[in-house]
Amino acid sequence: MSSLPIDTSPQRVLNEASLHQSVKGAIFIILGVLVLCAVAWVIGFIFHRARMQHYVFAHQLLPSQMFANPVAVLTPMVSPTGFSAEGREHLLRFWEAAGEGQSGKDLVSPESLTYSMEVLGDPNSTAFFVTLPPPVKKMEAHFALMVFDAPGLCFDAVRHLRYFVLEHYGQKNGTFKTQLGEWVPKANNSLKYVDYGTGTPPDKPSFMARVQEIIETTGSQPKAANEA
Numbered sequence: 001m002s003s004l005p006i007d008t009s010p011q012r013v014l015n016e017a018s019l020h021q022s023v024k025g026a027i028f029i030i031l032g033v034l035v036l037c038a039v040a041w042v043i044g045f046i047f048h049r050a051r052m053q054h055y056v057f058a059h060q061l062l063p064s065q066m067f068a069n070p071v072a073v074l075t076p077m078v079s080p081t082g083f084s085a086e087g088r089e090h091l092l093r094f095w096e097a098a099g100e101g102q103s104g105k106d107l108v109s110p111e112s113l114t115y116s117m118e119v120l121g122d123p124n125s126t127a128f129f130v131t132l133p134p135p136v137k138k139m140e141a142h143f144a145l146m147v148f149d150a151p152g153l154c155f156d157a158v159r160h161l162r163y164f165v166l167e168h169y170g171q172k173n174g175t176f177k178t179q180l181g182e183w184v185p186k187a188n189n190s191l192k193y194v195d196y197g198t199g200t201p202p203d204k205p206s207f208m209a210r211v212q213e214i215i216e217t218t219g220s221q222p223k224a225a226n227e228a
Contacts, residue, residue: 050139052106057098058132058141063163063183063191065094066146070158074148077128082117091115091130108133119150120212124160126150127211129204135168142166142178142202145211162215166200166207176202180210 066073077087095110115130130144149160162182169177180196200210 050137051108052102053095053099054108054132054135054137054140057095058130058144058165059139059183060191061098062094062130062144062146064189066163067161067185067191068189070148070161071153071156074128074146074153074158077115077117078153079117083115088114118208120147120208120215123151124149125212125215126153127208129208131204138167138169140168142168143204143207145208147211147215164207164211164214166202168202169198178202180207182214 062073076090077084079087091113092110095113099107110133112131112133115128118127118129119125120127125147126149128146130146132141132143135142143166145164147160147162147164148158152158152160162184164180164182167179167181169179171177177198178200179198180200182194182196183191184194186192196210196214200206
């Protein structure tokens, strides 16, 4: 059986060379786009990510320590007036610990870090309302709320313990975008994030009212007497 003739004409050679160059060019273009995308993602992540001291304090260190040893974390903040300089110094030690190993823009001044003791409708839902330094990056927190039962704390046996944060997610048309979440402990001593949605205004009354609604509807606290 005779084989088909192979076209070795100069035109075919030129066509194949041109096709080869086109494929190589397309591959280089695709690789270039991928590299640019990766670089843009890294730059965007570095530029937009939360400052680590701010994030670690509100989302990792404070809740994990509170769940691990609630009496040691909460008792120094108790005061008849709802605030004490000693209680703030106690919080500042956590802030300093959250900044260990950080540098540059990841460190944040704690000048405006403060707290107050509040009651969310029932003594079993007493809370420390923590005001953080103003958030400027996404996922940094405006506030944290450390909820506990005051009678249990008095007897070194806290039964009701929850931790909420109101996160900053930028602004749109001059209005702050927020997300309300809760950190809950897991069996392996890690934390799980529960998302309660967006839209809670970043002010103390709105945040506390929304948290009180959550703890009442999730069954961890009865409604206040005047709401029953």
